[in-house]
Amino acid sequence: MKAFDIAFKDLTRSFRSAFAVVFMFGVPLLVTGMFYFMFGNIASNGEFTLPKTKVVIANLDEGGPKFQVNPKNIPGGKKADTMGDLIVNILQSEDMADLIEVTLVPDAETARSSVDNQINQVAIIIPSDFSHQFADVDGKAVIEFYQDPTLTLGPAIMRSILNRFMDGMAGVKIAVNVFLDEADSSEAMLTGQVVQQYLKVSLSENENVEEELLDVRAPSSGEIDKETETQNLLLNIIGPIMGGMMVFYAYFTGTSTAQSILREEEERTLPRLFTTPTSQTTILAGKFLSVFMTVGVQVFVLLVSAHFLFKIQWGDYLSVILMSAGIIFSASSFGIFVNSFLKNTKQGGVLFGGVLTVTGMIGMIKIFAMNSPIAAKMGDTISLLVPQGWAIRGLMQAMNSEPINEILITMLASLLWSAVFFAVGVWRFNKRYT
């Protein structure tokens, strides 16, 4: 009971401190909000109003023997005789009209030069044997993706659309081959991304190619919900950023709340607590409890407000509960752990500036590297060296609706980190005060 009194007292103090509230809720929501408005000006009319990307398409596809698609299932309902036509139709469909402006040209050279002359931003060249290769078991269906290297946002959106397209064609061997005007390192990563995407798609075998393809591109309603589409594109970026912010600042809160043990030592209230008929175990339990409760409130508030502010879908309830538990326990116990090594709060600067920032950044590599698969793959491994990495992993898994047992494993890993941190932290604090 007294432990709860101590925890509630701490909670009151935390939420009364403007500084703490700003860092717990303000900063993570604000940073995410910035990205949100950067990627889509939702505020004005509730719609996604990016400047349109100008795309030029040279569809040279001559068709293949096995390709048949029911026109009713194609967005826009147009007839598509070849795979190339299908892509053109999709890109020309009304649903895409808000995002891209498509021009058709008869040959590859015209397409490329219109990008070179900055008339268009992206050229998509569908080769003559595209359908053929697509149908061939050993064939390689390759789209040429040619972009103005000085631009990032427009082409990035195009890439995103094509990637989604390929995702939808799971099991279909298709790749976008990126040709670059200039080879610089960031563009090289871009190539890597496409290659990886290709590998991913071609590795996941699927028998029923057409059904899969059409299922995704043309939902049962027969029409793609434009708002959902743009929202999804936006949220592919915003969701992970918000998640990363949440984990980063949950650790921040865990550490600064646990630091209140040292602060109370310096404010002399901790020694005073020791003069009351309250056992050391109860006092420390109260202090630890307050860390878990504060981080818990923070994560809960951030999850809910990000859901309503940015429409982020965190996943189903069970996944969200599991991943939140992972974040809350690891962030809190991490805070207790690191603070148990400090002599006083003056050393706290090192903690926030160094340990917390560095481990937090490492944990978030995956999110920063979202657009470059090579870095992402590396980051995936490196980020798991820090507890934040596991917390973020659980979060992404929940968002991507991965199987619950996968999330459970990640959460157990987080709990293992937590258990070790907590045990060491408790042991050290106990020793300190006896």
Add this chain to the structure above:
Amino acid sequence: MINVPAIAVLGLHKSFGGNQAVQGVNFEVKQGEIFSLLGPNGAGKTTTISMLSCLLRPDEGDAHVMGHSIRSDPTGVKSVLGVVPQDLALYEDLTARENLSFWGKMYGLRGSKLKLRVDEVLEVIGLRDRANERVNKYSGGMKRRVNIGVALLHKPKVIYMDEPTVGIDPQSRRNILDSVVALKNEGMTVLYTTHYMEEAQELSDHVAIMDHGKLIACGTHEELVKLVGQQTRIDLTLNGDSENVMGAWKNIDGVSRVSSEDGLVSVLVKDSNQILPHLFEAAAQLSIRITSVDIREPNLEALFLHLTGRALRD
């Protein structure tokens, strides 16, 4: 319980590294009295209080508070004890009421009983009308009063107050001294530390004088003053070299001690009326002018000077 001493201190020792902060302190505080530990900075008062409130483990010795040993029954000690620490120990971002309420819970009070006690204590410390303001908005004196209030919540049998009047305005100081007497009148035992001689003199039934970790005298005010042999202290400032004149004064019959500190020469005498002319005479012979004279009737300060050769105030 009736006959045990409120506090019995038996040979407490505590060192910090090579620094022997408390070196074998013994004293006894009767139930219902105000007992002062008087001593200059660094004398070891706070260290003694910390051991008596089970915050510091003594190197040697033991103490009993209402019969509970600080070594073997710290929980028993804490339950009869209220501690007012020397440094403010409050949550400054909480209001006075919230502070009292929280600390009340730590002393095991709950519900309506807690609420009632918080109101009573707010009345005692005179902060009822400003109870809902945050402590960091208070003046130093008001904070001190809340600091004291916290220790009163559970109506402890014994209360320690470690220099509760340091650095505050005269009005708050008066308020605090009055409340200490009020506590005594309610039957509480008060262990009070201070380096203000006047406070010890005014409040205490018994005074122990502490210096360099040792008790150098202990008793009632009258008993202690008698130790100086009813001597009067004469403080003088001189214009010129004091060395020779101090030597001359030491030889005057009826002067028991001459010492100097910071340009102030202190002379302990049996009868100031009789000795004062001789002091002037001796000074005149050495062509030294006496620029000020301050006569102090016997008090604890004189005793401290008598025992240590140093002034209590520094």
